[in-house]
Amino acid sequence: MSFDLVIAVDGPAASGKGTVASRLARHYGLPHLDTGLLYRAVGVGAMKQHGAIEEATAERVAAHITQAHLSEQALMTRAAGELASQVAVYPGVRAALLKFQQDFAAKKGGAVLDGRDIGTVIAPHAPAKLFVTASPEVRAERRWKQLSGLGEGVSLEEVLADIRKRDERDSGRDAAPLLQGADAALLDTSQLTIEAAFREACRLVEQARGSIKS
Numbered sequence: 516m517s518f519d520l521v522i523a524v525d526g527p528a529a530s531g532k533g534t535v536a537s538r539l540a541r542h543y544g545l546p547h548l549d550t551g552l553l554y555r556a557v558g559v560g561a562m563k564q565h566g567a568i569e570e571a572t573a574e575r576v577a578a579h580i581t582q583a584h585l586s587e588q589a590l591m592t593r594a595a596g597e598l599a600s601q602v603a604v605y606p607g608v609r610a611a612l613l614k615f616q617q618d619f620a621a622k623k624g625g626a627v628l629d630g631r632d633i634g635t636v637i638a639p640h641a642p643a644k645l646f647v648t649a650s651p652e653v654r655a656e657r658r659w660k661q662l663s664g665l666g667e668g669v670s671l672e673e674v675l676a677d678i679r680k681r682d683e684r685d686s687g688r689d690a691a692p693l694l695q696g697a698d699a700a701l702l703d704t705s706q707l708t709i710e711a712a713f714r715e716a717c718r719l720v721e722q723a724r725g726s727i728k729s
């Protein structure tokens with residue numbers, strides 16, 4: 516018997532979840548959605564419309580987000596990450612983005628989604644769930660290298676402070692906070708190369724599939 520392979524990949528900023536998710540998607544031949552892009556698009560869009568982050572505007576923008584909004588290079592900036600984390604606390608924004616994500620997760624054959632609440636809220640019945648993490652220092656260094664590569668002049672200390680602030684906001688909010696679900700397998704990438712993290716992720720997915728089949 517075959518079943519749709521939905522893989523939920525959650526974790527904090529710059530934990531390596533996006534890289535792991537995109538490698539898993541390629542490996543299993545599944546579509547991949549980086550759900551952080553949805554919140555980034557809402558944050559950037561709301562800022563453009565209103566000049567500040569405010570709930571009603573953010574909800575209106577969220578209601579009109581489509582796949583076409585997700586490929587803008589501006590979404591990858593440090594500022595966009597901060598705006599995303601701010602709009603992500605609004606329950607109305609999360610509700611407006613729910614259907615888009617659940618439709619993606621319901622694709623025939625399956626899908627890989629990465630974010631903060633995929634295994635807990637978006638796809639609670641996913642057969643494979645990973646919680647990818649790494650120490651704040653390792654994550655800050657990764658994000659700093661990525662931002663420097665994009666031409667952003669920012670220090671490692673500033674990025675570490677951003678990461679700590681975002682962790683606190685993402686984990687401390689009432690609406691779908693970032694947390695490791697009881698049924699999600701932990702993958703700590705602090706000491707792992709990308710290749711090693713990917714191999715371990717495959718092993719965990721296979722383990723989860725095996726326990727579903729048996």
Ligand code: DC
Pocket residue numbers: 528529550551552554555596599600603629630631632633681685
């Ligand atoms: O993964 P990222 O850094 O692109 O995410 C940006 C912000 O979006 C993150 O700080 C919190 C929010 N987010 C969320 O609340 N839920 C998700 N499923 C994905 C992202």
